[in-house]
Amino acid sequence: MEENIISTAGLEYGSDTIRTLDWKEHIRRRPGMYIGKLGDGTHADDGIYVLLKEVLDNAIDEYMMGYGKQIVIDIDEVSVTVRDHGRGIPLDKVKDVSSKMNTGAKYDSKAFKKSVGLNGVGIKAVNALSTEFYICSYRDGRCKSLLYNQGNVVTDFPEEPTSEENGTLVRFVPDETIFKGYKYKDDFIESLLKNYVYLNSGLTILFNGRRFHSKNGLVDLLNEKMTAEPLYPIIHLKGDDIEVVITHINQYGEEYYSFVNGQHTTQGGTHLTAFREAASRTIKEFYNKNFDYSDIRNGIVAAVSIKVEEPVFESQTKTKLGSRDIGPEGPSVSKFIGDFLKKELDNYLHKNAETADALLKKILESEKERKAIAGVTKLARERAKKSNLHNKKLRDCRVHYNDTKGDNVDQSSIFITEGDSATGSITKSRNVETQAVFSLRGKPLNSYGLTRKVVYENEEFNLLQAALNVEDGMDGLRYNKIIIATDADVDGMHIRLLLITFFLQFFPDLIKKGHVYILQTPLFRVRNKKETYYCYTEEERINAISKLGSSAEITRFKGLGEISPDEFRHFIGPDMRLDQVSLKKEDLVKDLLEFYMGKNTMERQNFIIQNLVTDEDLS
Template sequence: MNMEEIYEEKQQEISYTEDNIRTLDWKEHIRRRPGMYIGKLGDGSHSDDGIYVLLKEAMDNSIDEYMMGYGKTIEVTVVDGKVSVRDHGRGIPLGKVVDVSSKMNTGGKYDSKAFKKSVGLNGVGIKAVNALSSYFKVCSFRDGEMKCAEFEQGNIVVDCPISKTNEDNGTLTEFIPDKSIFKDYQYLKEHIEPLLKNYVFLNSGLTIVFNGKKFHSRNGLVDLLNENMTTDPLYPIIHLKGEDIEVVITHSNQYGEEYYSFVNGQHTTQGGTHLTAFREALGRTIKEYYNKNFDYADIRSGMVGAISIKVEEPVFESQTKTKLGSKDMGPDGPSVSKFIGDFVKKELDNFLHINHETSEIMLQKIQDSEKERKAIAGVTKLARERAKKANLHNRKLRDCRVHLNDTKGKDLEESSIFITEGDSASGSITKSRDVNTQAVFSLRGKPLNSYGLTKKIVYENEEFNLLQAALNIEDGIEGLRYNKVIVATDADVDGMHIRLLLITFFLQFFPDLIKKGHVYILQTPLFRVRNKKKTIYCYNEEERLNAVNELGPNPEITRFKGLGEISPDEFQHFIGKDIRLEQVSLRKNDLVKELLEFYMGKNTMERQNFIIDNLVIEEDIA
């Protein structure tokens, strides 16, 4: 076959005709491209998995009703994967129950008179829940009448006529996420409760009842900070409220800054224009109040705060609404920056003039931060120069192409960095990784135990300094280059120790990295069980026994002693689409100082007795 014939055959293969053009209906589009509507899918093991987005979308409509002054209680029930949300608002207009559940770009939020400052503005949310559920039911109760409809995968299967009812006004939404999309999913209480708590913190007076447990807040964002702070505040939390804005701030003895931001009740985990304006306004106002030439980094060092604003017609940078893009408060309102700046300038300045005890403690904290910064200024300068040179050809870092702090592009949230120990492990991961989204940072042996040390050590220790530079977190996690910081060490005693040392480093100097859910542990298989037809990788003893039963008599069993023993070809299975990650998390009752003191301090005998009492001996596999 000559070149001309090959070209003609190729043209036939890739013909582009009217038959290639398809128009997907609304539910088919959502089911084919769920990521566009709810972010990632997941199985429920992480708080940002899709099943929690479905719950949030169902909740947002009820919250919007409360914000408009209707319905003080919302009941949420989650049993065996089935979710039920019942509010006591006005109820959906009965003639539109089916439309708002199954017609794209249909909703009451377009009418700013009915919903001035709501979360859901594009008429997509509840439709996405419908399309991605194997069972979806919506009932509206309104002035003694009710209307219900049931769907399967977005297709209506029951359309009940309007009938009489004794039920209170409001809306009931029930759904079961589709198992063909959400594989082996499970709703976890530890991810649902923080989501519901945030709703009550942001809506003082609202009561949410979750599986019989009541959540209620009297003090708004003050309760939110008290719930989330793992170190004691240096002074009572400053609480400032105005029309369409509520802020709280305090300082603690932790390094770095920590903020929680919300727009119209939506937790903007990635911040946005409002958080940027808030940080700038705090630094500027405090600097002007003391009339001293403080460095903004010293003012904000150890600061913990939260901001909640209400914006007309907010613009978010994605359907999942995790980052605010709006520059203005509304069509006729001031800019977000001016609105927040003017409020903080007036209210915080007044507060500090009146509350001298708080302003004196704040001043002392800023001066202590300044003193420490100046004491290590020389070391910091040398370390930065060293990191800059290393970044030009950093042997420890094999970078990827996509980064979380890129201004544009797709898959930014997929960007990851594996922190490995030793050349063999980092070599295997480097050869099998996705070069677009996965970077590798190689440790040289065990890192230093940083417990009880000052931030000077971050700059003096070459490994810590290069890691800090690779993550781009010296000035806070706003510039973080990787969404997932994955500790990838062997599952033996040395590997566990390295994990503890790295987590200690993050907790000491960059606690927000863990609190915001960016740090993970890579789970790798302990066993490979195979016969001539099939290979099964097992992550625990139970999986090994199941694999042996499945493969029949005398399968070959290999126990992996370390990551270096796993070939690059095999490693592809463990860091690809089936990657198993365990998120490192902190709860309110995890007191950081006490935890680190026990595990990493000098209480050798106490820790030794704990290890002996809790030691588990695992039989070696022949």
């Protein structure tokens, strides 16, 4: 792949200012174009997981074509090994496939009609971004392998006989100069592998000896993801190139999981838009009542998986489908999904009266509640609109998560803090491009057991909802990271709990989709005239004293407001420590909230506060 890089640093602009990068140099200079963000493994969408996925996608494509029922993955501290039992790469093409851009079998739609890795880039990106990349193809009793470093051939091994079963083995070590201090987290990998087996019933994946397998496909996925009991048995519909599961639970909002050719499209796309519209329309026509679509979809939990010929994604990381049609000669995605649901979902509801009755009851309850708060909603929206013009609670940033353009929309974040001094420190220290601040007035209301009416009646909640822009769903979310920044004392912990309760009660997807975090701030500052250490734990404080000596000055920070803006800048910068708030699959939201915020003794609440489930606890 070639790119012309034009330098305008000097006044002269001649032929010597133009350079051509070879494929591996281009990938290494512009990795974000190929794998999205880099990261160190702290987040599920960090680059090291994309590298693993690019290799796995090739193995999954082989399974989808009917070859190889088992994939073996081994990951140690730094090295990743993936062995599939597909057909194996043609031996004379192993070098081309692993080191020549735009080279692969997937351009031939007859061989790989509905594969994920279409553009011949993925495996080459893994190669270029690894300090060690080894690939070996086993095919019909013979094998061919190569060893690379940063995309450069180290050893081109001769072809030789083998007793190994057909398939491909890839081993790579991500380059630590690009993925600084990286570490794979089993939780993220296991979540990825579960999706693979849910979408490919019968496939077995072994990860470091642990077996992943699914018999019931997307039904197993929904049972894994749901955090409340379904109101009716999961509706499971399958057809050629489409699989759908639908149910409703007692929660606000909508929850979807969408897939194309086995790829988890976390940002949806044309297929998810078509599914939401077609499901709502089919259900509305079945009951022959003029239901509002929002009432039909309120509390829905669903998954849709389709297979598309030569899919078009809106980025190399393939998180949003852009295809309008199922294939070159097929119908539109919208018509394909609409026709399927019109027939199959309508038939299902006619045949299963108990399910139809339970669904109708849920829709009527949602409609009743929406109408009951309609007046309050209108007033609250007007109040929020006026407040937004001069909202003293919100110090906004310039870049937002729902911006259609921009390279750093994923960095958009909002700090929710309490108290003038803490708000002042963060506001003065923040990056005004990507970091907003929302100031609470004391402890927020305990919203446990209350209806959505309170979101509009309580000015603080209404303004927070307006700031986040989530009233009409997650599509409008303005900040990728919602960071709760409170003091590390009992009062601060209680505020965390009240905010998490609010999100779980009314906007559970914020937590389920990984948008809610807790900011860690230092408890101590240990310094002498030459060095300063900020310590987040007692152990770090002891280590700092041992380094600086017993005469070091030790300061205990009692609250965020005691930390000067100059110091605070370090704690909310690129290396800030965040704990992602997560839900375990066994945590039913109703039970969780009752346990957290029901009529508990103070001792029990203190226990709960000390045991808040965060991503750090799950690692």
